[in-house]
Amino acid sequence: MNKIGFNVLAWTAVVSDELMPIADRLKAIGYDGVECFIGSPDASAYKRFGGHVRDIGLEATSVFVVGKDESPISEVAAVRAKALERIKWAIDRAHDLQARVLCGPFHSAHAVFAHRAPEDREYGWGAEVLHAAGEYAAQADIVLALEALNRFECYLCNTMVQLTRLVREADHPNVRAMFDTHHANIEEKKLPAAIQTIAPVLAHVHISENDRGTPGDGHVNFDEVFAALAGIGYNGWLTIEAFSRNDPDFANSIGVWREFSNPWDIAENGLKLIRRMCQQHGLATPTTANQAL
Secondary structure (H helix, E strand, C coil), X not given: CCCEEEEHHHCCCXXXXXXXXXXXXXXXHCCXXXXXXXXXXXXXXXXXXXXXXXXXXXXXXXXXXXXXXXXXXCCCHHHHHHHHHHHHHHHHHHHHHCCCEEEECCCCECCCCCCCCCCHHHHHHHHHHHHHHHHHHHHCCCXXXXXXXXXXXXXXXXXXXXXXXXXXXXXXXXXXXXXXXXXXXXXXXXXXXXXXXXXXXXXXXXXXXXXXXXXXXXXXXXXHHHHXXXXXXXXXXXXXXXXXXXXXXXXXXXXXXXXXXXXXXXXXXXXXXXXXXXXXXXXXXXXXXXXXX
């Protein structure tokens, strides 16, 4: 069963009670879940929002990044130790949200570059940290779904080949991978081949347009994507990740300099696209399952 989610980063990176009416409306539109960015420090806010999400019949997933001073691939052992503690903190906050997935590019520091190609020892350092994080995540029944980013945001994992290598080296059942159509649109030769490559360890999918606006309004070939997902029997989340300038600090940190689409237009039209693609390619969602009853 493929559940459909929406990442509330389209409004804000801060988890607070102000997200509750947004979750309410996403539920009314027809979503199965919401995805939150883990970064704001108030642990009680995650618990309150997670409880509200459950109370209205939604589920939660989460996304997370690390910075320069907490990079799992740092050559400094103390920084790698700090990275593990930071990831454990994020796992705790995901648990507060009652989320079962913590996704994102926390295999390395976001937008920090070595100005050279990635090295074997960096994969080794990252794998060691991530294996330990997987042990911690298993206690909370949380899957760590690592994300490959485009070359302008990351150098360790740009492709599904690189990401598969890292997940294999981490060697833990709670350390898996995700596929993001925005990044893959930049880095992969062919999207179906990339999905087939990551299939054995795939745990999460972000549906995101080439410009980070409304899925279906750009040039990402979603017919190919959904056909490939159906072909590998993918049954995880299909979560829209789109951005805006509603939260200027977050927008500035990821290079979002203009508005792409109104967040509610993205939510409504993106949901229609996913449902249509799922129906065309034989992926089951809670909506189609209910219709079949």
